[in-house]
Amino acid sequence: MFHPAACSIITASIAAPFIDPSHLIHPLNPKDQSMPRPAFYRVLLSLCVAGLLFSSGLVLNAEDSGPVFRAGAATSNITPPLGEMIVGGWKPIPATNVHDELHARCLVLDDGNTKLAIVLCDNVGIPEEVFDLAKQQASDATGLPFSNMLLASTHTHSATTARGGLKTANETELTNYQTFVAHRISDGIRRALANLEPAKIGWGTVEEPSEVFNRRWFVTDASLLANPFGGIDQVRMNPPRGSSKLDRPAGPTDPEISFVSVQSPDGRPIALLANYSLHYVGGVRSGEVSADYFGYFGKFIEEKLDATDQSPPFVGILSNGTSGDVNNINFADKSPQKHEPYEKMQEVAEKVASRVFEAHQQIVFHDWVPLAVEHTTLTLKTRQPTPEMISHFEQINRDDDENPRSGHRREEIYADRITKILAGPKEVEIQLQALRIGDLGIAAIPFETFTETGLELKDRSPFQHTFTIELANGSFGYLPTPQQHRLGGYETWLGTNYVEKEATTKIVASLLEMFQTLQEDN
Template sequence: MSPENRPRPGASPAPSPARALRVGAAKADITPADLTGLHPMPGDFRAVHDPIFVRVLHLDDGDTEAALISLDLIEAGDITPLRERIERELGIPADHVVVTATHTHNAPRIADVSPGALAHAGGPESRAYTESVYDRVVDALGRARAAARPARFGAGTGRADVNVNREQYVDGRWVIGQDPDGPSEKSVEVLKFEDLDGVPIALVVNYAVHSTVVFGTSEISGDLAGAACRHIEDVLQDGRGGEVVALWTPGALGDQAPRIDLGVPFGVAPDERQKARAYAAMEAQGLLVGAEAVRVARATRDLRGAVRLGAGQRAVACPVKAGRDVMETMRQETVDTVPLRLSLLRIGDVALAGVSGEVVTELYRRLRARSPLTRTLLVSIANDRIGYLPDEARFDRPVHSVNGCPIQRGHVESAVVDGVLDLIAACGPDGGAR
């Protein structure tokens, strides 16, 4: 008997039969009309280079409803108010909703900073923008739910080498640079959803990289993730059905940078030639990931129309560690504990494991090695963004992911790995969380 099918305390004695899957997807433009006060870093946005979107996926197996929401934003803080609004207005349980951000640094942030978290808090303009984004998310999810139709699901894995470990030891100190020999997860994970006539509905793409190719241009952009999604949606839109939606989910990106970026020190205004090169690099690297996702999707033919869904969430109170050598605009509230939010969407033997921080490569690899499921995809910045989340061994070095971690040593790895494994067990083969 495989690990995932072994009886667990509290589990049903026999799993219920797989159910017919219904899927809907939609997207909406969330480009701010007024850019004033919306840059989460020092400085201001001065223009819009390319629009940013929210993309949503609605899943229903007849007993369990769940939703995945991907925002072209640098981050979303405590997103509990949005999830609770979705439950009130649409009836989808709040703990069945996972919200993540693509982590493009050329976009605003939304929602409040959790007590103890290390993040850039927004002002009144950010709060107003947050409410407008919430409205568009709820509208898009309502449209996706209304458009849901019988569907098939499959998963596949590809590879793209556009990320590189960014924690580099230079001249006796650790810096954010490029270490080609450092750990780096190159997998492009793809979840494919199509209707019973073979018309694509949505792709979920999971990849580990900071979308920071054009960071420093002071222009709104979906960056690398946005370029990848545009390519996928353009190629898979074949005219036979509605809009294809590509949802980007950030993997273990806490220590991963794009291979090519603007190349100008932060705070130094680039000239037009430098900006043009950066946007060309953005499109090229996005194309590489997007094209690989399309290839994987087209090669994924073992699709199932009957799967069981499971969903659940939990919060772990972790002892706070103060940030060190972080940006001067970053503030951390003085409290004893910070909430680490964990979430899970399970589609048959595939799990999307959400963690409310920027997880590093080695921590994800430990989780994946211990997971009993066929595929366990890690989604960073899910339902909150409290800071970086390094593995235990990394605390021996004063690297950026440790300096920017708000949780004390000895608590991060166990909270993430054991917490997700507990959720996998709770969201077992008989459906929703028990």
């Protein structure tokens, strides 16, 4: 703006008043005699001082404004071709129709120093190798650190599988669909990054207890407690509804819905990420692909926030909390209401979206909050069949008059799983992750996690608000607590659960340590 030589000369003139200005040449044009030299220097001095003050003001304003918080969101379609196998029931069936499309829903946050990506995929469970491929592709294309991406499955039971044959085995050769999903996830992250814009962020919680019920029950009839290994459990998953043989649930529920919302500075919704500790709802027609209530939530919250027909589009996301032992069936109800296909999942999604929308009106939005992430790996031993289990299935395989089948309808399924476990690895390395968004903490666990684990993390977390996203960065089966292991039941059976019985204790300790580090470092 001002010639530095001129300002230097003027400064020198001020510092040395005894110098006769008439002996100095015009600093910008020595031949110009249109202005007497003393008058010229007075004008130039004024301009230099004004320029210095103006420049200083710019620096102070830049320092006062600080880093800019930004957010971006996008979706990628991950719907498979018809004919792919739908998993979620005991026996996979081919997809014959698509009721509603499946998506990877992506949110990227940037505090000016750290970028985080959170992606929820409409799938029952995606193995670590598929997520890792997606992260590597996104990182190679954008420079986003591998550890700063949290990728998870919603656990819809009406999507085709991206899993392999054994949850603890490394996937060395990915299927076409697995490769497709990885590419679409990385595409979604890249598009969300491209959509980054200045944003404000807020979060909150609200409760919806009417749709969460612990599905593990103590019962008074031992015939309801047989397991596929020839033994008797203490609790039963999904007992007969309204039965007089029901005693009490074997664990708690968590009715809390946590959510994070990002908006443009003028209040235009960009994305909303919610978390609810409820399993899939189901109620689909056989052979149909659906995102379950997770997909409907995205649609309903978009409508309630009046965020339709935007560019870029608003993205509503619902993640699965700790719901390994919770579904929406009230087993004590003797007269359950019957629902048409897709009716119940819409009912649940409407309730969750309505409650979030009500609470959304009260949250405080922040122009800037710090972001941080901790990521670690943990090695766990895999459970191995006992000699009694092996003997039991050997007898079943003989299936003669002296060794009749025990009659449990899942024996053959678990006999096959035990065979695979025997040939599988003796330990597994899992990824754990902890995120910080202001005074909100998010834990990421690659298992179907029991509710009491999520409640423990909320209770012991150093952050004001905390929630857990399950089936994140992998899919290794169910994760009962040591106490629930002692009670038995479907979620604890070897072949449903694959890792050591103390795994929950080790995982909680690791996550709490990461939370503490995040709090201390910021």
